[in-house]
Amino acid sequence: MHVHETETLSETVAAPKVAIRSHAEAAAREAAERIATLAGAAISTRGRFSIALSGGDTPGPLYSLLATPAFASRMDWSRIDVFWGDERCVAPDHPESNFRMACARMLDHVPIAPGHVHRIQGEREPHEAAHAYERLLRSYFGAAEGPPERSFDLVLLGMGVDGHTASLFPDTPPVTETRRWVLESHASQPPVIWRVTLTPVVLDAADVVMILVTGASKAERLREALEDPTRSPPLPIQRIRPTHGALAWIVDAAAASWLRRARC
Numbered sequence: 001m002h003v004h005e006t007e008t009l010s011e012t013v014a015a016p017k018v019a020i021r022s023h024a025e026a027a028a029r030e031a032a033e034r035i036a037t038l039a040g041a042a043i044s045t046r047g048r049f050s051i052a053l054s055g056g057d058t059p060g061p062l063y064s065l066l067a068t069p070a071f072a073s074r075m076d077w078s079r080i081d082v083f084w085g086d087e088r089c090v091a092p093d094h095p096e097s098n099f100r101m102a103c104a105r106m107l108d109h110v111p112i113a114p115g116h117v118h119r120i121q122g123e124r125e126p127h128e129a130a131h132a133y134e135r136l137l138r139s140y141f142g143a144a145e146g147p148p149e150r151s152f153d154l155v156l157l158g159m160g161v162d163g164h165t166a167s168l169f170p171d172t173p174p175v176t177e178t179r180r181w182v183l184e185s186h187a188s189q190p191p192v193i194w195r196v197t198l199t200p201v202v203l204d205a206a207d208v209v210m211i212l213v214t215g216a217s218k219a220e221r222l223r224e225a226l227e228d229p230t231r232s233p234p235l236p237i238q239r240i241r242p243t244h245g246a247l248a249w250i251v252d253a254a255a256a257s258w259l260r261r262a263r264c
């Protein structure tokens with residue numbers, strides 16, 4: 001689909017909820033608290049909790065927190081299914097693997113069965129890995145054709161300094177994909193060029209999208225993402241608009257330091 005340069009997000013978009021915490025650790029703790037609560041609610045109402053993890057550096061402290069007894073003991077890991085929002089096209093034991101990072105910080109330290117950990121096969125050809133993961137997601141969410149009515153209970157996302165999220169990089173086809181749930185993606189910068197990413201088709205169908213952003217390096221882009229809705233073309237992170245669910249930002253003061261509007 002050709003993205004018209006004049007395309008903007010000019011339609012009225014409810015101001016997203018932004019929680020600002022003093023430091024990255026406090027932001028991670030806020031996210032961990034909400035995840036434990038969301039998991040409990042989903043398991044008691046639907047008998048399971050599905051979460052799509054983000055990669056990169058930001059979520060590391062969050063994953064370590066979730067593995068501590070204070071949080072891990074609150075979560076019924078036998079009813080939790082873990083997925084990824086994106087993966088670098090590397091082996092699962094590669095230093096740049098998002099799967100490897102999540103295992104090292106969390107999954108190797110909690111009682112979750114291997115059958116509940118659904119990694120993207122980064123070692124495969126990107127388009128094959130993307131098709132395989134889409135088949136897996138379609139089977140899990142029971143949607144053989146078309147878009148999902150409902151996808152994950154929670155999608156955790158980060159934001160790059162260029163406004164990318166998952167592996168949806170500015171001015172690349174996956175950003176405006178309207179049919180496929182998972183695509184191969186060509187990153188515009190290191191560490192790993194080829195990626196596999198979920199597209200907005202499945203990300204927007206989540207019950208909750210939680211965007212965790214910390215650090216002064218993100219401040220300028222965060223202001224743009226939150227306070228420039230008419231930006232043309234929109235940043236990839238601005239295109240994440242839950243069809244029915246909630247969108248929540250959790251940021252630290254350093255990342256929020258350019259924001260003009262007071263937030264909670």
Ligand code: 6PG
Pocket residue numbers: 054055056057058059085086087088098157158159160161164165166167
């Ligand atoms: C990835 C992530 C990506 C990440 C942003 C922010 O695979 O790199 O999924 O979308 O969230 O690039 O990365 P940092 O947290 O390292 O700044």
